[in-house]
Amino acid sequence: MNVHAMSICSLLRLFQVNPTNPVSQGSAEMVLNADDQRLMVKVARKYYEEEMTQAAIAEFYGVSRQKVQRLLDQGKKDGIVRISIRPPLHLHEKLESDLESLYGLREAVVVDTELCGIPGMVRTSIGIGAAEYLLKILKDNLKITISWGETLLCMAKALVRCSVAKKTKNITVIQGLGFVSEPSIDSHSCEIVNLIAGVLDAKKYLLSAPGIAATHEAREVFLSDPNVSEVLQIARCADVAFLGIGTLTPDTMIIKKNDSISWSEMKALKDRGAVGDIALRYYDKDGRLVPSVVDKRVVGLALDELRNIKTVVGVAGGLEKVEAIRGALTGKLIDVLVTDCFTARELLLLQSGETVCHD
Structure with missing residues (x-):
């Protein structure tokens, strides 16, 4: 499928922070001293290059979120942040059709990227690419369930940067997994829903519960809450789900952002054959759930419930995620895959039985 032919987000935006650019003449909106100019550059790097949220940046530098927003706005006006736009270098219809054929996908979306070794x-x-796909399938009364993850957050931010020309009514965005960081700050799962609902002028349903409860008993208490059970029931009945795909490594976000699961617990899952997770549900190379005490603490949709949603879109890429993505494909956990060209080639080589070399 060629999503690059679309008119809204078919151009790759590259954010460049230029600390040496002088303040543009005639810009009177905000007069900055030298300290604030240095802070502007730091804030811009955190937001555009490290993909931190504005709330996290504000907390990191001990300033208000409003000041962070003003500095980002002023950075663009003054040319400190430059947005350059260029068409994609290549289209990948052949990779897409091969993925669809080999893995039985309903649809594959392969985006071009020059730098496979830079995760950001x-x-x-x-x-x-995922934002383009969402806009393509957008229609009145669509119900969208969202999990969490850095790539899904990138999708939401891409939607924010796009001008959504397609007018739709009665869109619903539902959080299918509890929050994955401290509830007092923006968590990816909540923020993704908020951003997408804001762009689409949609009704939103948020889960007021952690993604992983402290104990199985605590999870049962959360699930017995009428508000939580209502949101999950709405999520089960969605028309489409957009899901991130995670790996089992010490630097994965769930370890860094949440103390509800330890590396020793994750390593135990890995030792039992887990290769990846979708919505914190860990599965093996064949896409089968790996039972564990962790699974009994998750507040969110189960793998079978996600699989039963009419269209399940996996949004993931990077060579470090190939095994996890392949497991999801083998287990038919997703119907649509949005990934990058390097990961797509790797998946095809693995499925065809060829030896994959990393240069």
């Missing part, structure tokens, strides 16, 4: 760039490119 890969996530940004895939996020734009």
